[in-house]
Amino acid sequence: DQQVKQNSPSLSVQEGRISILNCDYTNSMFDYFLWYKKYPAEGPTFLISISSIKDKNEDGRFTVFLNKSAKHLSLHIVPSQPGDSAVYFCATPGRRALTFGSGTRLQVQP
Amino acid sequence: GAVVSQHPSRVICKSGTSVKIECRSLDFQATTMFWYRQFPKKSLMLMATSNEGSKATYEQGVEKDKFLINHASLTLCTLTVTSALPEDSSFYICSATGGEWTYGYTFGSGTRLTVV
Numbered sequence: 001d002q003q004v005k006q007n008s009p010s011l012s013v014q015e016g017r018i019s020i021l022n023c024d025y026t027n028s029m030f031d032y033f034l035w036y037k038k039y040p041a042e043g044p045t046f047l048i049s050i051s052s053i054k055d056k057n058e059d060g061r062f063t064v065f066l067n068k069s070a071k072h073l074s075l076h077i078v079p080s081q082p083g084d085s086a087v088y089f090c091a092t093p094g095r096r097a098l099t100f101g102s103g104t105r106l107q108v109q110p
Numbered sequence: 111g112a113v114v115s116q117h118p119s120r121v122i123c124k125s126g127t128s129v130k131i132e133c134r135s136l137d138f139q140a141t142t143m144f145w146y147r148q149f150p151k152k153s154l155m156l157m158a159t160s161n162e163g164s165k166a167t168y169e170q171g172v173e174k175d176k177f178l179i180n181h182a183s184l185t186l187c188t189l190t191v192t193s194a195l196p197e198d199s200s201f202y203i204c205s206a207t208g209g210e211w212t213y214g215y216t217f218g219s220g221t222r223l224t225v226v
Contacts, residue, residue, distance in 0.1 A: 009151075036217075043116070043203050043217035044154070089153065096167065097144045097205070098215055102153040 003027055004092055006101035014109050019077040021104045023090035028071060034098070035064060035075045036089045044089060048075070080108045112138050114206045116218025123194055123225055131189045131221045133204030139184035140206035144215070145177070148201040157202075160187055184208070194225040 005024045013019045023033070031052040036044035050057040050064045050073065057064050063076045077084055087105050091098040113136040123129050133143060142161050146154040158179055160166040166179040176198075178190040187206075191198050204218040 034215075041119070041201070041220060041222055043114075043205075043220045045217070046215075096159045097156045099156075100154045 002102070003030075003094075003099050004090055004101040006090060006104050008104050009102070010105040010107070012107045012109060013080050015082055016079045019075075019080045019084065019106055019108070021075040021077075021088050021090075021106065023073045023075075023101050025071050025073075025092060028068070030092045032093055033064070033066065033073050034091045034093075035062075036091060036100075037084075038087045038089060038103070047088075077106075080106075082108045082110050084108050112206075112216040114140075114204065114216045114218045116204050116221060118221060119219060120222045121224070123223070125195055125225055126193055128190055128192045129194055129223060131191075131202055131204070131223075133187045133189070133206065133218050135185045135206045135208065135216070138206075139208045140187070141184065141208040142206070143181060143187040144205040144207075145179065145189050146203045146205065148203060148220075154203060162187075191223065194223070196225045199223055199225045 003026050034049040035047040037047050038044040048059050048062045048064050050066050055066050066073045085108050087103045089103045090101045115134045117132045145157045147157050148154050156169050157172045158166045158168045160179050160181040162181045162184050168174045181187040203220045205215045207215050
C-alpha cells in the first residue's frame with residue numbers, strides 16, 4: 001500500500017515553460033515532505049521541503065505547494081531548463097526512514 | 111553541506127561470490143544509516159536501517175543473512191551482499207542522517223551491482 005503516490009510516471013515540457021510535478025499521500029498525519037531529484041546511476045539530491053504548517057515554500061526556480069485538505073503536494077519548476085531533466089521523487093519521513101513515491105521522469109526539451 | 115561517499119560505484123561479480131559496499135559520512139557523524147535498493151524505473155525501497163553499535167533493522171522480505179550490514183563507526187557502514195545471485199543485481203543506495211536536522215537525509219551516489 002503506497003503511502004506516497006506519484007501518478008504520472010513521466011512529463012515532458014519545453015524549455016522556459018513551467019513543470020508541475022504532483023504527489024498525493026494517504027495519511028493526514030504526515031507533517032513534512034521533501035522533493036528529491038535523481039539522475040541515472042546517482043543518488044538522490046535534496047531539492048526542497050515543506051512542513052505542514054505552511055502551504056508554500058519557494059527556493060529560486062523551485063516552489064512546493066501543499067494542500068492538506070486534498071493530501072496533495074506539487075513541485076513547480078519555472079522556468080524549466082534542460083538540466084532539470086531527471087527523475088523527481090516526493091518523500092515523507094516515516095518511523096525509520098524516508099518513504100518515497102514512485103517518481104516522475106521529467107524531460108525538458110530545448 | 112553533509113557529504114556521503116559510497117563505493118564502489120559499479121561492480122560486476124560472479125554468482126556465489128560476496129560483494130561489499132561501503133558508505134562513509136565525510137563531514138558529520140551518522141548515527142543512523144539506511145540502505146535502499148532501486149529496481150529499473152521503480153522507486154527507492156528501504157532495505158534496512160542501521161544505528162551505530164546496534165544490529166540493523168531489516169524491512170519485511172529482506173533477508174538479513176543475505177544482506178549483512180556492519181555499522182562499524184559513526185562514519186562507516188557497509189552492506190555485504192553474500193552469495194550473490196543474478197536477481198540481486200540492482201542499484202543500491204545508502205543514506206545517512208545525524209546531528210540536529212532530523213530530516214537531513216544525505217544520500218550516497220549509489221552502487222550498480224551486476225551479478226553474472
